[in-house]
Amino acid sequence: MKQRPLRWMRLDNAAKIYPANRRRKWSNVFRLSATLQEPIDPIVLQSALDVTIHRFPSIAGRLRRGMFWYYLEEIPQAPKVQPENAHPLTRMPFDDIRKCAFRVLYYNRRIAVEFFHALTDGNGGMVFLKTLVAEYLGQKYGLQIPNDKGVLDRTQPATEAELEDSFLKTKSLVKASRREESAFRLRGTQEKDGFLTVTTGILDVEQVLMMARAYGVSLTVFMASVLMMAILKMQNQAVPKRKRQKPVKVLIPVNLRKLFPSMSLRNYVLYITPGVDPKLGEYTFEEVLQTVHHQMGVELTPKKMAAKVQTNVEAEQLLVLKLMPLFLKNIAMKMVYDAVGERNSCLTLSNLGAVSLPETMKPYVKRLDFVLGVQATRPNNLGMLSYDGKLYCNFIRNIREPTLEREFFTFLRKLGLHVKVESNQR
Amino acid sequence: MAYCIRCGVELGAGEEMCPLCHTPVRHPDVTIDPTQKPYPAYQKPREEPVNHSGALFLLTMLFVLPLVICCLCDLLIHSHLTWFHYVISSMLLLYVVLVLPMWFRHPNPVVLVCVDFIAVALFLLYMDLLTQGGWFLPFALPVTGGAMAIVVTVVTLEKYVHKGHLFIFGGAIIALGGYTMLIEGLVNLVFHVREHLLWSYFPLAACFFIGMSLIVIAMSPSLRESLHKKFFL
Numbered sequence: 312m313k314q315r316p317l318r319w320m321r322l323d324n325a326a327k328i329y330p331a332n333r334r335r336k337w338s339n340v341f342r343l344s345a346t347l348q349e350p351i352d353p354i355v356l357q358s359a360l361d362v363t364i365h366r367f368p369s370i371a372g373r374l375r376r377g378m379f380w381y382y383l384e385e386i387p388q389a390p391k392v393q394p395e396n397a398h399p400l401t402r403m404p405f406d407d408i409r410k411c412a413f414r415v416l417y418y419n420r421r422i423a424v425e426f427f428h429a430l431t432d433g434n435g436g437m438v439f440l441k442t443l444v445a446e447y448l449g450q451k452y453g454l455q456i457p458n459d460k461g462v463l464d465r466t467q468p469a470t471e472a473e474l475e476d477s478f479l480k481t482k483s484l485v486k487a488s489r490r491e492e493s494a495f496r497l498r499g500t501q502e503k504d505g506f507l508t509v510t511t512g513i514l515d516v517e518q519v520l521m522m523a524r525a526y527g528v529s530l531t532v533f534m535a536s537v538l539m540m541a542i543l544k545m546q547n548q549a550v551p552k553r554k555r556q557k558p559v560k561v562l563i564p565v566n567l568r569k570l571f572p573s574m575s576l577r578n579y580v581l582y583i584t585p586g587v588d589p590k591l592g593e594y595t596f597e598e599v600l601q602t603v604h605h606q607m608g609v610e611l612t613p614k615k616m617a618a619k620v621q622t623n624v625e626a627e628q629l630l631v632l633k634l635m636p637l638f639l640k641n642i643a644m645k646m647v648y649d650a651v652g653e654r655n656s657c658l659t660l661s662n663l664g665a666v667s668l669p670e671t672m673k674p675y676v677k678r679l680d681f682v683l684g685v686q687a688t689r690p691n692n693l694g695m696l697s698y699d700g701k702l703y704c705n706f707i708r709n710i711r712e713p714t715l716e717r718e719f720f721t722f723l724r725k726l727g728l729h730v731k732v733e734s735n736q737r
Numbered sequence: 738m739a740y741c742i743r744c745g746v747e748l749g750a751g752e753e754m755c756p757l758c759h760t761p762v763r764h765p766d767v768t769i770d771p772t773q774k775p776y777p778a779y780q781k782p783r784e785e786p787v788n789h790s791g792a793l794f795l796l797t798m799l800f801v802l803p804l805v806i807c808c809l810c811d812l813l814i815h816s817h818l819t820w821f822h823y824v825i826s827s828m829l830l831l832y833v834v835l836v837l838p839m840w841f842r843h844p845n846p847v848v849l850v851c852v853d854f855i856a857v858a859l860f861l862l863y864m865d866l867l868t869q870g871g872w873f874l875p876f877a878l879p880v881t882g883g884a885m886a887i888v889v890t891v892v893t894l895e896k897y898v899h900k901g902h903l904f905i906f907g908g909a910i911i912a913l914g915g916y917t918m919l920i921e922g923l924v925n926l927v928f929h930v931r932e933h934l935l936w937s938y939f940p941l942a943a944c945f946f947i948g949m950s951l952i953v954i955a956m957s958p959s960l961r962e963s964l965h966k967k968f969f970l
Contacts (some may be wrong), residue, residue, distance in 0.1 A: 334789060397779035418777055485923045504781065511775070512746070559865045638795075717744065717757040733743075733749025734756035735776035 323477035326429035329643035344423035483617035499710025541718035560586025562656035854885035907951030914944025
């Protein structure tokens with residue numbers, strides 16, 4: 312029987328930077344996991360994965376090299392599910408990404424999927440995880456899970472809307488400037504073997520929401536402000552002279568699907584970098600909250616976001632850049648990323664928001680987690696989501712000192728919030 | 738459930754110490770359950786070999802490209818190869834010295850140094866043949882051979898004898914003084930400059946003084962200690 316040709320697609324606008332910017336010891340990956348009530352059966356998980364990948368040709372893909380651009384190619388068969396390592400998000404070598412740009416791991420009762428960021432963003436990844444877990448539960452327990460709340464029908468092929476690059480449909484007449492002041496850089500003693508420490512703080516989402524509402528802000532603004540207070544304290548200790556201090560800014564990815572109509576399962580996020588400048592004086596928590604709240608109010612509008620997208624899309628469509636051979640393009644993109652990419656923020660706080668599952672699935676899924684990989688030159692990152700009344704804050708770091716995590720969680724404790732902490736510390 | 742007595746946070750069931758401040762868990766009623774750890778036990782990851790082939794290919798192309806351009810220019814201007822011989826021999830020498838070591842994962846420095854000196858000798862021989870100078874055998878070969886003997890001895894001793902660095906370098910510096918005498922002697926003999934040795938006594942004396950100083954320092958632990966005390970960084 313003649314095999315059908317494998318589907319291939321161009322990388323979306325946001326994804327183009329990731330393969331160019333990979334390094335020997337770093338690649339841009341993130342992880343989503345679901346903890347079930349019973350230990351995972353790897354054979355059933357493999358079977359569920361075999362079925363699930365056919366619905367996701369853009370996520371179940373591998374990265375290949377063209378003459379001028381990288382491109383995504385559908386994988387002919389699912390990768391083997393693997394037992395987990397001592398730390399999540401172990402480096403994904405480029406040879407692996409060329410074969411399959413994601414991996415499915417299991418440990419005890421947990422199923423985890425680690426994605427190379429060029430495939431999809433957190434929201435697309437969550438749809439993949441939900442659908443995989445739904446298929447697993449269906450095969451293991453014979454559940455009939457409706458195709459709802461992000462669970463897709465595995466018997467149907469992917470729609471064109473799911474595969475589109477929505478950035479190209481986001482139009483604006485003007486371009487937004489990318490110029491920003493560089494932010495304070497967190498530092499620490501690098502783990503020599505590349506070990507990544509994940510520290511998870513578990514909070515009651517209702518408690519946090521009540522407190523955020525009492526201050527008149529959203530949960531993301533509240534958590535970003537707590538993070539900034541922690542970094543402000545760290546900077547005060549590291550750089551006592553206020554005149555020498557740098558702005559404390561947090562990069563917050565924005566799900567553009569909430570601003571523009573899109574069904575895409577590929578990358579469709581942009582970011583904003585709210586922050587405070589300690590040179591202006593001492594900030595109280597309330598002042599930080601108000602500053603972040605208003606900055607996000609101004610920046611987070613469809614018009615502003617469309618202008619930012621336009622800047623990136625126009626850059627990609629420059630003829631000079633298009634005609635540049637890939638190896639030169641990689642060098643150029645890496646240089647630009649090194650010069651400006653991570654300097655504008657201290658770290659990333661990515662909040663996937665409240666994740667819901669179909670009612671039939673809920674009793675079987677105890678917990679969900681979102682872990683963001685560290686950046687190339689910044690040691691910390693924070694991924695958050697809430698599920699079933701709990702807020703899971705996953706800090707990751709490639710340095711030894713847990714200073715940021717300590718300052719963050721003890722600040723929450725001082726506000727009167729109950730925090731449960733667990734980690735993979737050695 | 739256990740709480741950290743310093744941070745006030747509740748700790749996961751598998752935590753032996755607080756992940757935030759590393760304070761050990763102290764609770765009379767709580768036993769740590771290692772099966773509750775959120776991740777598998779740590780195992781040292783396998784070291785992945787680094788693949789430099791892409792960078793090496795690029796570097797090689799950087800050498801090949803000017804060669805092709807020079808070859809074409811020489812052919813177009815003179816209809817046959819003239820000065821291109823100098824370019825190709827120099828580039829080959831540079832490639833052997835700079836790029837060749839990168840082709841090997843764990844190159845042996847003794848072999849590399851030998852290869853470098855042989856490449857230098859071949860380069861000089863080629864120059865001699867091109868210019869019909871006749872100076873290779875009486876002058877360039879012994880000078881290159883002398884330098885090779887000193888450098889290879891130092892590198893071999895440093896690689897295989899992991900102590901006595903001061904003795905090795907002291908001896909090498911004295912040998913360097915002797916080597917300057919060899920150079921002057923050969924210059925006088927081959928190019929008929931002078932009947933006797935003149936300037937090489939000065940570097941010989943300086944090298945002898947420095948080399949012997951290093952050997953004396955190597956022989957006297959108390960002197961080493963006092964020098965270390967004076968000059969530590």
